[in-house]
Amino acid sequence: MKIVLSHLTKIFPNRNKKVGGDVVAVSDFNFTIPDGKLIGLLGPSGCGKSTALNLICGLETPTAGKIFFGDDDVTDLPPENRGVGFVFQNYALYPHLTVLQNILFPLENLRGERKLSRETMLAKAKEAAHLVQIDELLERRPGEMSGGQQQRVAIARALVKTPRVLLLDEPLSNLDARLRLQTREEIRRIQRETQITTVFVTHDQEEAMSISDEIVVMESGVVQQIGPPQTVYDDPVNLFVAKFLGTPPVSVFSGEIRAEMLYIGDAPVLEAKGLRDQAVWAGIRPEGFVPSPEGPLCCRLTGVEVMGRDRSVVASHPSCQSPEIRAIIPAETPVDTASDTVRFCLKPAKTHLFSRESGERLRAAV
Ligand SMILES: Nc1ncnc2c1ncn2[C@@H]1O[C@H](COP(=O)(O)OP(=O)(O)OP(=O)(O)O)[C@@H](O)[C@H]1O
Numbered sequence: 001m002k003i004v005l006s007h008l009t010k011i012f013p014n015r016n017k018k019v020g021g022d023v024v025a026v027s028d029f030n031f032t033i034p035d036g037k038l039i040g041l042l043g044p045s046g047c048g049k050s051t052a053l054n055l056i057c058g059l060e061t062p063t064a065g066k067i068f069f070g071d072d073d074v075t076d077l078p079p080e081n082r083g084v085g086f087v088f089q090n091y092a093l094y095p096h097l098t099v100l101q102n103i104l105f106p107l108e109n110l111r112g113e114r115k116l117s118r119e120t121m122l123a124k125a126k127e128a129a130h131l132v133q134i135d136e137l138l139e140r141r142p143g144e145m146s147g148g149q150q151q152r153v154a155i156a157r158a159l160v161k162t163p164r165v166l167l168l169d170e171p172l173s174n175l176d177a178r179l180r181l182q183t184r185e186e187i188r189r190i191q192r193e194t195q196i197t198t199v200f201v202t203h204d205q206e207e208a209m210s211i212s213d214e215i216v217v218m219e220s221g222v223v224q225q226i227g228p229p230q231t232v233y234d235d236p237v238n239l240f241v242a243k244f245l246g247t248p249p250v251s252v253f254s255g256e257i258r259a260e261m262l263y264i265g266d267a268p269v270l271e272a273k274g275l276r277d278q279a280v281w282a283g284i285r286p287e288g289f290v291p292s293p294e295g296p297l298c299c300r301l302t303g304v305e306v307m308g309r310d311r312s313v314v315a316s317h318p319s320c321q322s323p324e325i326r327a328i329i330p331a332e333t334p335v336d337t338a339s340d341t342v343r344f345c346l347k348p349a350k351t352h353l354f355s356r357e358s359g360e361r362l363r364a365a366v
């Protein structure tokens with residue numbers, strides 16, 4: 001089922017008289033989510049992710065704009081008639097019910113012609129439990145299970161009505177690091193098997209990048225960029241997106257374009273063909289630094305950390321926004337660790353330039 005979001009907007013009225021202005025939680029969101037894909041909705045706290053999800057499921061009504069599931073306009077449909085499965089961050093299982101009863105719950109509430117026989121309900125509940133691999137736990141209560149198991153029950157409960165759309169709001173945030181990894185792979189597997197169009201909300205860029213077919217990066221209610229994770233990482237449209245994706249993060253330098261050349265401090269570090277003279281931000285990915293004795297960018301060397309397959313060079317530079325620069329280099333690349341300084345060449349494809357005024361990407365001619 002494809003989902004079309006058209007000019008979707010949600011404005012919450014301001015109740016605090018001391019600070020003016022209403023809260024624009026989601027602003028003119030336009031996106032067609034292709035059928036059967038998993039979309040990661042990504043952004044910092046308060047950027048409007050949950051609001052966008054609540055609009056899609058019908059828990060919130062939009063101030064403006066429309067939502068279509070396939071060709072159906074569902075904008076005014078109540079949540080229970082939209083055919084969505086929803087998983088909340090805190091599982092929201094009924095503590096006094098067993099796992100089986102929890103999964104059965106949405107089916108037992110079907111009325112009229114959608115009402116199912118007891119056998120059909122049991123069969124569907126067991127099928128959903130099997131899909132998330134909790135067949136053994138059906139008689140337990142939520143309090144008697146680990147966080148990851150409870151999360152899977154919540155997913156089974158969302159899947160049991162065979163929803164047209166699956167919506168997951170930070171479903172992994174209560175799990176420890178290992179279980180997070182496991183459960184996110186599990187979600188990916190289930191999504192692939194069921195082919196249900198899924199929107200997955202997270203503020204963790206690595207999580208979103210690893211499981212999504214496409215990611216949507218939001219800030220302050222406004223969609224910044226939409227695309228396959230690798231494309232958004234390689235080709236960010238603005239400084240916000242560049243900084244939000246990637247660990248270790250991009251290193252941002254204040255630089256200047258003079259005569260089609262990027263200067264950091266007094267050093268000419270990279271050609272910038274076709275760009276006019278101006279102050280810029282230069283964002284360099286960790287893999288964009290190439291140690292080289294003749295490299296134009298001279299940094300103070302703090303240390304070199306061995307990570308097995310590759311090494312991390314930790315350095316600093318007065319023009320860098322953050323106190324620490326992290327360069328990731330192949331383990332066999334030599335670095336003189338006895339020296340106070342390290343010199344780098346920069347990979348053009350890993351060095352992005354941004355307008356100092358707007359933060360928008362500046363593209364040099366190649
Ligand atoms: N019911 C509401 N009334 C007023 N303002 C709201 C309401 N719900 C959310 N907001 C505001 O809308 C904005 C977006 O909130 P939302 O919950 O969608 O963010 P989020 O991206 O999900 O954040 P988080 O990562 O912290 O969950 C925030 O500024 C929030 O304070």
Ligand SMILES: [Mg+2]
Nearest residue numbers: 049050051169
């Ligand atoms: Mg939220």
